[in-house]
Structures are given as C-alpha cells and as structure tokens.
Amino acid sequence: MNQLAVNNQSLIFAFLLVLIAVFISYREKLKLSKDIFYSIFRAIVQLVLVGYLLKYVFQVDNRWLTTVMSLFIVFNAAANAHKRNPNQYKHYWTSLLAIFVSTYVTMGVLVFSGAIKFIPSQIIPISGMIASNSMVAIGLCYRNLASLFRDQRQQVLEKLALGADAKTASLPILRESIKAAMQPTIDSAKTVGLVSLPGMMSGLIFAGVDPVHAIKYQIMVTFMLLSTTSLGSIIAGYTAYRNYFNEQLQLRREKK
Known part of the structure; x- marks a missing residue:
C-alpha cells in the first residue's frame, strides 16, 4: 500500500x-x-x-472499552446538539434520544449485516461519523423550529383557537424543519463523485485501495448518513416541538 x-x-x-x-x-x-x-x-x-x-x-481491543468510547461520542454529540437549540425550554434528553437512536439503529444494521465488525478501529470511527452528521442535522432542525415558531406564531395560535391540537397546529412547521435538516445530506448525495470525493472514499484511495472497492464503501456511507439524518431529524423534531407548548397545550412566550 x-x-x-x-x-x-x-x-x-x-x-x-x-x-x-x-x-x-x-x-x-x-x-x-x-x-x-x-x-x-x-x-x-x-x-x-x-x-x-x-x-x-x-x-x-476490548469490547467494553469500545462501547464506552462509542457512548462518549454519542453523549458529547447530544450535548453539542442541545447547545444549538435556541428554545429556552429545551431538554437535553431530546437530543440524546434522537442521536442515540439514529446512531445505533444505523450502526446496528451495519454490524448485523457484516458490513463492519465490532472492533474499535471500525466501531469508533463509524460512531463519530454517524453521530456528527446526526448532530448537524438535529441542530438545523432545532434552529428552523425556533425560527418558524417565531415567524408563524399567529397562525399556530389561530389553529389552536379553532380547536386544533398542538401537533396538528405545528405540523407544517415540523415538516419544513425536518426537510431543511435533511436537505444538506440529500444535496451531498446528489453530487458525490461528481463534485466531491468524500472522506472515507478519499482515505481508502490514499491508502492504496482499489477505487472500485472504495466506491462500495462510499455508497454504504451515503446510505448510512441518509438514514441517520432522517431518523435523528424526525425524532428530534417530533419531540422538541412539544417544548414550545405548556402543560395546557398553550403556545409559550419567549422568556425575556
């Protein structure tokens, strides 16, 4: 090599x-x-x-130490995603749930399918790759939720006044926020190979791996990132929107 x-x-x-x-x-x-x-x-x-x-x-090469390192990455990613949430009534567990599920569902499929092995040299880098992309997507979802709830506050109040529940009143905002969170990953998938040679593919080529084999790994990564950003955005969005309402399902005002 x-x-x-x-x-x-x-x-x-x-x-x-x-x-x-x-x-x-x-x-x-x-x-x-x-x-x-x-x-x-x-x-x-x-x-x-x-x-x-x-x-x-x-x-x-210890399984327990590998697991601890992977969890450290996930908890740290959740903390950073939590910081990016502009909502004053936010909860850390919302970010943790979204990143934990999106990371380990995606990685679980890869491990059980044999695409990767449960060894530190594969689990830890993949954990970082998945959790970081999920973190970015969730951060985008949070920012769009805050912006749209502020801009469309009157529309939400009108829907609530007409008898809609919190989820129904928030649905257009939720859909737009999730869409905005996933869009960068979708755009990246459209141009991969034509505009950019992403990190894993470039690293394998640098290491002397046949480009055809490197492409297979990059296709796997593309599927992986689309999965984790969609799962993370949906879980974060459908959990975080509730923080904009109080116990009486009234739209909260921002603290001064």
Whole structure:
C-alpha cells in the first residue's frame, strides 16, 4: 500500500493556508482572526489527545472499552446538539434520544449485516461519523423550529383557537424543519463523485485501495448518513416541538 508522507515541514506549509484565511479576515475586517487561531489550537490539542487515546484503545481491543468510547461520542454529540437549540425550554434528553437512536439503529444494521465488525478501529470511527452528521442535522432542525415558531406564531395560535391540537397546529412547521435538516445530506448525495470525493472514499484511495472497492464503501456511507439524518431529524423534531407548548397545550412566550 502507498504510504502518506506527512512530516513537520508539510504541516508548516499547510499552516500557511490558515494564514491566508487570517489575512483575509484582517483585510476585510471580519474579526475572525482570534476565532481562527483558537479553533486551530483547539483542533490540534483535541486531535493529538484523541490520536494517542485511539492508539491505546485499538491495541487493547476490548469490547467494553469500545462501547464506552462509542457512548462518549454519542453523549458529547447530544450535548453539542442541545447547545444549538435556541428554545429556552429545551431538554437535553431530546437530543440524546434522537442521536442515540439514529446512531445505533444505523450502526446496528451495519454490524448485523457484516458490513463492519465490532472492533474499535471500525466501531469508533463509524460512531463519530454517524453521530456528527446526526448532530448537524438535529441542530438545523432545532434552529428552523425556533425560527418558524417565531415567524408563524399567529397562525399556530389561530389553529389552536379553532380547536386544533398542538401537533396538528405545528405540523407544517415540523415538516419544513425536518426537510431543511435533511436537505444538506440529500444535496451531498446528489453530487458525490461528481463534485466531491468524500472522506472515507478519499482515505481508502490514499491508502492504496482499489477505487472500485472504495466506491462500495462510499455508497454504504451515503446510505448510512441518509438514514441517520432522517431518523435523528424526525425524532428530534417530533419531540422538541412539544417544548414550545405548556402543560395546557398553550403556545409559550419567549422568556425575556
């Protein structure tokens, strides 16, 4: 197999690309330089720590430790999705339920079908890939729910006044939010191979795998991501919309 040559000199030259972004931020007065440097520093620290941790986990090859690492990814993804929810009455368990179910239903199918094995070198990366995409989709769903409930507040109140229950009054908002959450994944699936060569496929090709075999893995990943984003968005949407109503099924006002 081909070996990638990423040495310190390569990293230094790659860092120059970051300085281009910093220069543009400074020139255009975007005030992003501090955030760029902070994000780079944080990414380096996190990746180094995770790299050594994964090296240890892969060497130990213990099922319980693999499960703990996978759950850590899911709980962390749920925490980040929870933070992205603008609703003041939000609950962490909503995000956790959506990401937990979408991640492990999808991954369970892959394991039982034999597509992947229950070993740390496969379970942990796949867990991260699935949970992160579910997290992004759920975050989009939350933001659209908040925006649409604010913009369509009067329509929802009118439906409630005419006798509709909370779910019926919220259904158009729910559908639009779920659609918006899934759209980036759908658009990505439309252009995969023509516009972009995604991470798994590119990584396998870099590693020397036959492109035809790499394509099979990427098709599997595409199916996997469509599954997890749809499950995550639907579970999050149909659970989170209830937080916009009180116990009497009245539409809540935002706290000041």
